[in-house]
Each structure stands twice: as C-alpha cells, then as structure tokens.
Amino acid sequence: MSDATILDRLKGLIENNLEVALPEDAAAGHRLYEDLNIDSIMVLQLVVYIEEEFGVAVPEEDVDPAVFQTLGSLVDFVERLRANSVA
Secondary structure, eight states: OOHHHHHHHHHHHHHHHSOOOOOTTOOTTOBTTTTTOOOHHHHHHHHHHHHHHHTOOOOGGGOOGGGGSBHHHHHHHHHHHHHHHHO
C-alpha cells in the first residue's frame, strides 16, 4: 500500500470518524494538534480506528507522542505496524 493511499485513508478516518473538517490541501506535513485541531482524546479514538481500518494492533508502548506529530509521521507509523503484522 502506498504512502498516498495510507494518507488518504487516514484523512478519511479523521474526517468521517472524528468529524474534523480537514483543509482541502491537507498533506503529510500538517500537524495533528496545531494545524488540524485534533486533541488528545481524539488521538486515542484515532488509534482504535487505525487498528480497525488497517487490521493492525497498536501496542501501548508504541503510542509515542512523536507518532502523532504530523499526518506524515502517522503514515510512517501505520506502515511500521503493517510491516510488523506481516512479519
């Protein structure tokens, strides 16, 4: 799955499940907290949605604040989770 596909699916999760209106130009560099106005409770909800959407498990020790800095860091996180679930 490409980075662009993961990014699109993540943006869909954020818009549809968290009911956050993303800017049309939302890209990998957009920061979750500062640019997209996602709060810590929403991040916890997003973890659950990521698990469901991508068929992965997010170990508690992997929930590092750095993962949730930008949409791009979240894409990288999903890629790592998917790679680990296949391995």
